[in-house]
Amino acid sequence: MAKPGKPKSKRTPVRLRHRIEKASAAKQRKQRKLAKNNPQWRSRLKKDPGIPNLFPYKDRILYEIEEKNRLKEEDFRRRREEAKTTKAAQSAGQAVPTEDDINKEDALSDLIDDEGMDEDELDDASNPMSALLASARARAAEYEGASGEDEDDEMDEDVSEGDVDVTATSSFPTSGPQPLETSRRAFDKVFKSVLSTSDILLYVLDARDPNGTRSREIERSITAADAGSKRLILILNKIDLVPSPVLKVWLTYLRRYFPTLPLRANNPASNAKTFDHKALTVKATSETLLRALKSYAASKQLKRSTTVGIVGYPNVGKSSVINALTSRLGSSRSSSTACPVGAEAGITTAIREVKLDNKLKLLDSPGIVFPSASTPGPSDETIPNFSKKQLNEANLTLLSALPPSAITDPVPAITLLLHRLSRSQATLNPLLEQYDIPASTLVPSGADGDVTTDFLIQVARKRGRLGKGGVPNLHSAAMGVLMDWRDGRIRGWVDAPEETEGGESGGGREIVKEWAEEFKLEGLWGDDGGDQEEGVDVMKE
Numbered sequence: 001m002a003k004p005g006k007p008k009s010k011r012t013p014v015r016l017r018h019r020i021e022k023a024s025a026a027k028q029r030k031q032r033k034l035a036k037n038n039p040q041w042r043s044r045l046k047k048d049p050g051i052p053n054l055f056p057y058k059d060r061i062l063y064e065i066e067e068k069n070r071l072k073e074e075d076f077r078r079r080r081e082e083a084k085t086t087k088a089a090q091s092a093g094q095a096v097p098t099e100d101d102i103n104k105e106d107a108l109s110d111l112i113d114d115e116g117m118d119e120d121e122l123d124d125a126s127n128p129m130s131a132l133l134a135s136a137r138a139r140a141a142e143y144e145g146a147s148g149e150d151e152d153d154e155m156d157e158d159v160s161e162g163d164v165d166v167t168a169t170s171s172f173p174t175s176g177p178q179p180l181e182t183s184r185r186a187f188d189k190v191f192k193s194v195l196s197t198s199d200i201l202l203y204v205l206d207a208r209d210p211n212g213t214r215s216r217e218i219e220r221s222i223t224a225a226d227a228g229s230k231r232l233i234l235i236l237n238k239i240d241l242v243p244s245p246v247l248k249v250w251l252t253y254l255r256r257y258f259p260t261l262p263l264r265a266n267n268p269a270s271n272a273k274t275f276d277h278k279a280l281t282v283k284a285t286s287e288t289l290l291r292a293l294k295s296y297a298a299s300k301q302l303k304r305s306t307t308v309g310i311v312g313y314p315n316v317g318k319s320s321v322i323n324a325l326t327s328r329l330g331s332s333r334s335s336s337t338a339c340p341v342g343a344e345a346g347i348t349t350a351i352r353e354v355k356l357d358n359k360l361k362l363l364d365s366p367g368i369v370f371p372s373a374s375t376p377g378p379s380d381e382t383i384p385n386f387s388k389k390q391l392n393e394a395n396l397t398l399l400s401a402l403p404p405s406a407i408t409d410p411v412p413a414i415t416l417l418l419h420r421l422s423r424s425q426a427t428l429n430p431l432l433e434q435y436d437i438p439a440s441t442l443v444p445s446g447a448d449g450d451v452t453t454d455f456l457i458q459v460a461r462k463r464g465r466l467g468k469g470g471v472p473n474l475h476s477a478a479m480g481v482l483m484d485w486r487d488g489r490i491r492g493w494v495d496a497p498e499e500t501e502g503g504e505s506g507g508g509r510e511i512v513k514e515w516a517e518e519f520k521l522e523g524l525w526g527d528d529g530g531d532q533e534e535g536v537d538v539m540k541e
Helices: 015-037 058-091 099-115 119-123 130-155 180-185 187-197 216-228 244-254 282-300 318-329 388-398 411-421 425-435 451-463 474-486 509-519 532-537
Strands: 158-161 164-168 200-206 231-237 260-262 306-312 352-357 360-364
Touching (some): 200 216, 231 244, 231 509, 282 306, 282 509, 318 352, 318 360, 411 425, 411 474
Parallel strands (some): 200 306, 306 360
Antiparallel strands (some): 158 164, 164 352, 352 360
């Protein structure tokens, strides 16, 4: 009992507050535990929502962003190369040219151009600028020599991936997909390097248009190299995108010139419209090719390994051929890591060496648009208002030899595609079913009707490729059609030309028969005789 007159304490119990704090701490611990076990954990950083489709000038903004990233990457690589060169020169005890030396040399060059001075006057000992010019030239020569030595060191670096030895043996073209002009300039470097070091050349062709991805000049160069000691095999890739009758005719036609093997290098893309050739599977065709290469290597009994070079147009499946061969070695890792592949052209940017075993070595080369190739498309193909240059670029686009970033105007390629597919109902009907459009779309409306524009408008409306105000985006619709064509969602092919008597230079039945015996192709779909009927039977759908 409180004493009278003493004030009552104002302190209150804190049991309730402690209970609330303990419950809150327990709840937070439980939430943290659940968050760790939650597979849908997300970062606190907000994801960039990107640019809305209805935003005006979206394509231009995306192009500027891509160009800025490309320039930044090139600057980073340049700085890294300069750092490597400087380090190599310092370790070798050589003088490294500084920026002041380079600026002085540029200033001297400007002085010569502006003042009209002759270089002999600057080289004169009485001229006080001659010593400066000589010093700058000496520094520049030392810089170039150190850079060349550094590049040679990089070419000798070996990388071991999985169970297959992989080596990057060269670095041209430098990086990224190459434009047409650059690709043709790099022809002598890449092709001649592969040709000089290879015993067997695998020329990979697209089964949908073999002649479009074939160069007769390349075949003549291979057969004439080293007094005819090189061997050439034509590889008809992507055979699952053409029907059996078309494949049979192409194999018969190509085997009149060189040994030809059908190949399915990898599985098709999602939703691709493929044909089932039964025995011509990825496993069966790749084993056939590997067995033929090993037979040739064993018959030659060389003290070194037999080198097999793989050449062809961009995106015909050269790297996929190597991956298919390495997958037959019983290694699950080698098939996915030997060579990087992708749907776009320009994935392979350097000559890449893959060692299968002690007797066989593969060389993967970047895709090249070979000069002096066959006429784009069928020989009788002409399109009104199309120049030869436009027809060539449109044909390269349909061959997927150009990456999407290098396609400035896809509409001519769509015109060429419609022109080819409209020749037969077997290819026209699947196209109309793919986009659910009526056949009347491909009929010109009026005197000035444009079939391509009408087709792209229908595709843009069906696929939601609309711009501001609901206006159809023809460029986006055309790119979507090209992507469907590249991935095999649109059925289409070029028929083989009619057979004529005789053969062209660089090939013939004698070569086919002689080389087929060396590779032991009898019964392996490579002969052109009586056993060919057996190969025909297995290709029925």
